[in-house]
Amino acid sequence: MKYRLGMRTIKTALGATLAILVAQALGLKYALSAGIITVLSVQNTKQKSVEIAKLRLYSTVLALLLSGILFVTFGFHPVSFGLYLLLFIPLAVEFKLSDGIVMSSVLVTHVLGEGYIHWNLLVNELLLVAIGAGIALIFNLYMPKMVQQIKHDQATIEEQFRKVLFCLAKTIRSRSVTIDEEVLFQSLADQLELAKVRAEHNRQNYLYDEMTYYAQYMEMRLMQYQVLIGMRQLLGKLQMTLDQSILLADLTEHIASSLHEFNTTDELMVETTQVLHIFRNQSLPKTREEFENRAMLFQYLNDVKHLLEIKRQFVMNLTEEQLQKFKPEASCSLDEK
Incomplete structure (x- = not known):
């Protein structure tokens, strides 16, 4: 041994x-x-x-x-x-x-x-x-530094989020689940749990509040992951491709491309609201099947909005000390992507 x-x-x-x-x-x-x-x-x-x-x-x-x-x-x-x-x-x-x-x-x-x-x-x-x-x-005043590993966790998680979102967009367009979707979701779940433990361990090695940042970040991503699960389940019930499907696929891909640690999602929220406005002003569905599918797409859009709100609240709730410490290259403006 x-x-x-x-x-x-x-x-x-x-x-x-x-x-x-x-x-x-x-x-x-x-x-x-x-x-x-x-x-x-x-x-x-x-x-x-x-x-x-x-x-x-x-x-x-x-x-x-x-x-x-x-x-x-x-x-x-x-x-x-x-x-x-x-x-x-x-x-x-x-x-x-x-x-x-x-x-x-x-x-x-x-x-x-x-x-x-x-x-x-x-x-x-x-x-x-x-x-x-x-x-x-x-x-115990000496503890091995974990920040670099946690930063690596963040980069890995964000890349996995992008892959999942692109995968969902592809599912919307084709109405067929990709063969690697389950693997992507499970890999993201495993990475989130591992990173959460590491971030909490790191938090407990500091005696000042701003070092709660990484634990807060992982908690935010875990909340978003739960929303992604709901979005995935909705797409599994779709039975037809509609005009609204293309709008949602484009929006999902744009979110995936814009994924960033300090993105407040303000621009994405505006775009999501615009898509929601288009949905509400379109003609009513003509068949029961169209009605059911549009209802699921509408719920998907609301989930997208919730996904963005979680991220926006995370950034807005950061303290000035956390912004200065973890975003030194920025002007600390919450309007910056």
Whole structure:
């Protein structure tokens, strides 16, 4: 079996070793526990590391306070420890400190083993937490950059969107589903899910809001993908080619050609509205079959409008900081394609 040494493994090993050495250098009792705390505290993202560090501290304070009261009241006995667990676990769950239950309880066993309560001992346990979680947090300040991979994901997704839209336009013209349509849709779905996970992981490695951009972008594309599915289903029901079909095919191809990360879709929305106006002012259908097909084309056009509105809202909702950071070459005008 091929063994792969990951970055988290390396950080965990180095961090645990350093935590033990620091705890020993400070003359703390149970210095080895600092290493275990580091192992438990190293996470995949910076935000998760900060969150875990806080939870560790809060749960330790609660555990030491509760166990101290119980041990002084009922004695330093295993029964007292059992009583502590009966009270501490529900409290930890109630205050959303579940991640600290095991670690805090290990620290409580130190107090139980010593057989006394003293400020020096309590400070010793808190320092173990501070060293273990603190070193894990410091090591987690370094995270591999994912931006280039995410940008590659964006380019791939946009190219796949173009292919899907061109495919739909071809289906409108020919009234026959292309042989690779299912492959195109599945490939786009798989890429979107993968990119969404990567973008969210990247977001959690930053502590400022503008880095939510890539996660927002992937969410926007996922919403558009759901609209595309509805458009595809409508085209599968078409039974005849109408004059309106050519208009929709041209519009779909124009959208595919104009697909761009920062396109606000304003011009495309105007074109879509014009096509909608043409639809409404044409003569009424003469047969039931024509009526049904025109109704489906009309719904398709509404879906196109929804597709564009999703993109427009995404761009309009970007903050000034996000526009400056992710569109440095632009004048930050939302009217620019």
